[in-house]
Amino acid sequence: MIPVTEQAISTNPPRVTPRVLLGGALLLLALVLPAFLPLFQVTIMTNIMIFAIVAIGLVLLTGVIGLTSFGHAAFMGVGAYATAVLTTKYGLSPWLGLPAGLLTTALVAWTLGLVTLRMSGHYLPLATIAWGMSLFYIFGNTPALGGFTGITDIPPITLFGTPLTSPRQYAYLTLLALGVVMTLTAFLLQSRVGRAMRALRGGPVVAEAFGVNNFRMKVEVFVISALFASLAGWLYAHAQRFVNPTPFSVSEGINYLFMAVVGGINYVLGGLFGAALITQLREQLQTLLPKLLNAQGNFEVIVFGILVILTLQFARRGLWPLIERLLPQDRIRILPQDTRLPERPKPAAGTPLLSVRNAVKQFGGLKAVNDVSFDLHAGEILGLIGPNGAGKSTMFNLITGVNPATSGQIQFMDREIGRADAGSIHRLGLARTFQHVHLLPDLTLLENTMMGGYARAKAGMLQSMLHLERAEEAALQHEALAQLQRVGLGEQAFDLAGNLALGQQRILEVARALVADPTLLLLDEPAAGLRYGEKQELSALLKRLRDEGVTILIVEHDMDLVMNLVDRLVVMNYGQKLAEGSPAEIRGNQDVREAYLGVDMTEEASA
Numbered sequence: 001m002i003p004v005t006e007q008a009i010s011t012n013p014p015r016v017t018p019r020v021l022l023g024g025a026l027l028l029l030a031l032v033l034p035a036f037l038p039l040f041q042v043t044i045m046t047n048i049m050i051f052a053i054v055a056i057g058l059v060l061l062t063g064v065i066g067l068t069s070f071g072h073a074a075f076m077g078v079g080a081y082a083t084a085v086l087t088t089k090y091g092l093s094p095w096l097g098l099p100a101g102l103l104t105t106a107l108v109a110w111t112l113g114l115v116t117l118r119m120s121g122h123y124l125p126l127a128t129i130a131w132g133m134s135l136f137y138i139f140g141n142t143p144a145l146g147g148f149t150g151i152t153d154i155p156p157i158t159l160f161g162t163p164l165t166s167p168r169q170y171a172y173l174t175l176l177a178l179g180v181v182m183t184l185t186a187f188l189l190q191s192r193v194g195r196a197m198r199a200l201r202g203g204p205v206v207a208e209a210f211g212v213n214n215f216r217m218k219v220e221v222f223v224i225s226a227l228f229a230s231l232a233g234w235l236y237a238h239a240q241r242f243v244n245p246t247p248f249s250v251s252e253g254i255n256y257l258f259m260a261v262v263g264g265i266n267y268v269l270g271g272l273f274g275a276a277l278i279t280q281l282r283e284q285l286q287t288l289l290p291k292l293l294n295a296q297g298n299f300e301v302i303v304f305g306i307l308v309i310l311t312l313q314f315a316r317r318g319l320w321p322l323i324e325r326l327l328p329q330d331r332i333r334i335l336p337q338d339t340r341l342p343e344r345p346k347p348a349a350g351t352p353l354l355s356v357r358n359a360v361k362q363f364g365g366l367k368a369v370n371d372v373s374f375d376l377h378a379g380e381i382l383g384l385i386g387p388n389g390a391g392k393s394t395m396f397n398l399i400t401g402v403n404p405a406t407s408g409q410i411q412f413m414d415r416e417i418g419r420a421d422a423g424s425i426h427r428l429g430l431a432r433t434f435q436h437v438h439l440l441p442d443l444t445l446l447e448n449t450m451m452g453g454y455a456r457a458k459a460g461m462l463q464s465m466l467h468l469e470r471a472e473e474a475a476l477q478h479e480a481l482a483q484l485q486r487v488g489l490g491e492q493a494f495d496l497a498g499n500l501a502l503g504q505q506r507i508l509e510v511a512r513a514l515v516a517d518p519t520l521l522l523l524d525e526p527a528a529g530l531r532y533g534e535k536q537e538l539s540a541l542l543k544r545l546r547d548e549g550v551t552i553l554i555v556e557h558d559m560d561l562v563m564n565l566v567d568r569l570v571v572m573n574y575g576q577k578l579a580e581g582s583p584a585e586i587r588g589n590q591d592v593r594e595a596y597l598g599v600d601m602t603e604e605a606s607a
C-alpha cells in the first residue's frame with residue numbers, strides 16, 4: 001500500500017488552478033483601474049481600500065475569534081494623528097509617521113486589551129464603545145491635536161523622491177498596503193495559529209484543550225486588528241492631508257463593523273467586498289435619496305440599517321459566502337516534508353500514569369466528586385462509568401483541567417495537575433475528545449486534525465503571517481494525514497468536516513487527539529448519540545488502538561461498548577467511587593447492579 005502522505009502528494013492540485021487564474025485577473029483589474037477610472041472614482045476606490053484594511057482587522061477579531069469591537073475607528077485615529085503630529089509639528093517624514101503610529105497603537109491596544117479582553121458576553125462590546133468614545137474625545141479635546149478642528153497641511157507621502165499628490169499614484173500605494181494586509185491575513189488564517197484562533201471561537205474549553213493560551217491569543221489578535229486600523233489611519237491622513245476626530249468616532253467604528261458583517265465577517269474577501277459595497281452604496285444613495293425624497297438628510301444611514309437587518313436575517317454569514325459558493329475552490333496543497341514533529345518518550349506498559357487521590361469537587365453545597373481515588377497505568381484502558389449525575393463528567397473535568405479540584409491530589413506523569421490549567425495538562429501528554437463534538441465544520445478533515453498538533457509546533461503569530469512556518473506546517477500535515485489514515489478517514493482528508501455524519505465526526509476527534517502524540521487519551525462519552533452501525537465502527541477503532549498499546553480513559557454510558565473494550569472499570573455513584581475491577585468483576589457486583597437499577601449489565605446488553 002502507498003503511504004498516505006505519498007498518495008496525498010501525488011494527487012496534489014496543480015499550482016495554476018482556476019481560482020489562481022481568477023485571482024490573477026482580479027489583481028490585473030485592480031492594477032488597471034486607477035489608471036483609467038475618472039479621478040472621482042479613483043478617490044472612492046482608495047477610500048474603499050483604506051476601509052477594507054480596517055474591516056479585515058475586524059474579520060480577524062470579530063469574525064474569526066468572536067470578539068466584537070465597535071471602537072476600531074479610534075485605532076485608525078491613533079495612526080492618523082500620530083503621523084499628522086510628527087509630520088506637521090516636527091517636520092518628520094511620513095515614513096517615520098507610520099512606525100510611530102503603529103507603535104503607539106500597539107501600546108494603546110495592548111493596554112486596552114489587557115484590561116478589557118477578560119470580559120465576556122455584552123461587557124466587552126460595551127467596553128469597546130467606552131474606549132472608542134474616550135479616544136474620540138481625547139482627539140477632540142487635546143489642543144496639541146487641533147481640537148475638533150483637527151490638523152491641516154499634512155504633507156504628502158513621498159516615494160522615490162516623488163510626492164504622491166495625485167489620487168492615481170496614491171491608489172497604487174493603498175493597493176499595495178491592502179495587498180500586504182490581505183496576504184498576511186490569508187497566511188495567518190491558514191496556519192497553526194489561524195486554526196487555533198478558529199477553535200477559540202468554539203469556546204475557551206476547546207482551544208485550551210489543545211494547549212492554546214486563550215487570553216494571550218485574544219490580546220495578540222486584538223493588537224493585530226488595531227495595527228491594521230492604524231495603517232489605514234496613516235493612509236487616510238496622507239490621502240486627505242488633514243485630520244479631525246469625526247472619521248474616528250464610535251459611529252464610524254460601527255460602520256466598519258457593518259462592512260465586515262454585510263460583506264462576510266469570516267472572510268478576508270468579505271471585508272473587502274463589504275467595504276466596496278457600503279462605500280459605493282453610500283456614494284450613490286447620498287445623491288440619489290435626497291433627489292428622490294426631495295429633502296436633505298442622511299437617508300442612506302436608514303438604508304444601511306435595513307441592509308444590515310436583512311443580511312442578519314437572510315444571510316447571517318454575509319454576502320461574500322454567496323459569491324464564494326459560485327467560485328472554483330482550491331484544495332489544500334500538501335507541502336513536501338523535510339522535518340518531523342518532536343515525539344514524546346512513552347512510558348513502558350504498566351508504568352503509573354495517572355493517580356487520583358481523595359479527589360473532591362464541590363459546587364456550593366453539592367459534592368459532585370466526593371473523595372474518589374483510582375490509578376491508571378500505561379497501556380491500560382480504564383472505563384469510568386456510573387448512572388446519570390454520578391459525577392463522571394466532573395471527574396473528567398478535574399483530570400483535563402477544565403475545573404480545579406476543591407481538594408485531593410491528581411497526578412499525571414508524576415506532576416500534580418489538580419489545579420493546573422487545561423493547556424499545561426495537554427502539554428504534559430493528555431489529549432481528549434468532547435462529549436459534544438467540537439470541530440470546525442468549514443475546514444477540511446485534514447485541517448481539523450492538524451489542530452490536534454498545535455502544542456507540538458512552535459510558530460507564532462508573526463512567523464505564521466509571513467508564512468515562514470512551512471517546515472512545521474508540512475510536518476503537521478503529514479502527521480495529520482497519517483492519523484486520519486490510522487482511524488480510517490484518510491480518503492476523506494480533503495472533505496469538509498461539517499459534511500460528516502456524527503459517528504465519523506467523533507472518529508475525527510479521535511484522530512485529532514492522536515496528532516497530539518498523547519501519553520493518555522481521554523474520551524468523553526464517544527458513543528453518545530451514535531447509531532448502532534456507527535457504534536460498531538467506533539468500537540472497532542478503539543479496539544485497534546487498544547491493540548496498538550494506546551492508553552485510554554473512557555467515560556461512557558454504552559455498557560456493551562465499555563465491557564468489550566476496557567481492562568478495568570471504576571464505577572461512580574452519587575459522586576463517590578462505588579466499585580473498581582475488571583468487567584467481569586463489575587458485572588457481578590451487587591452494589592453496581594443496584595445503582596444501575598433496571599439496566600441489564602450482561603455483555604450483550606446495550607444501555
Ligand SMILES: Nc1ncnc2c1ncn2[C@@H]1O[C@H](COP(=O)(O)OP(=O)(O)OP(=O)(O)O)[C@@H](O)[C@H]1O
Nearest residue numbers: 363366367368386387388389390391392393394395
Ligand atoms: N458546574 C456545576 N455547578 C453545579 N453543579 C454541577 C456542576 N457540574 C455538575 N454539577 C452537578 O454535579 C453532579 C454530577 O454531575 P456530572 O455531570 O459530573 O455527572 P455525570 O455522571 O457526568 O452525569 P451524566 O452521565 O448525566 O453526564 C450533578 O448533580 C450535577 O448537577
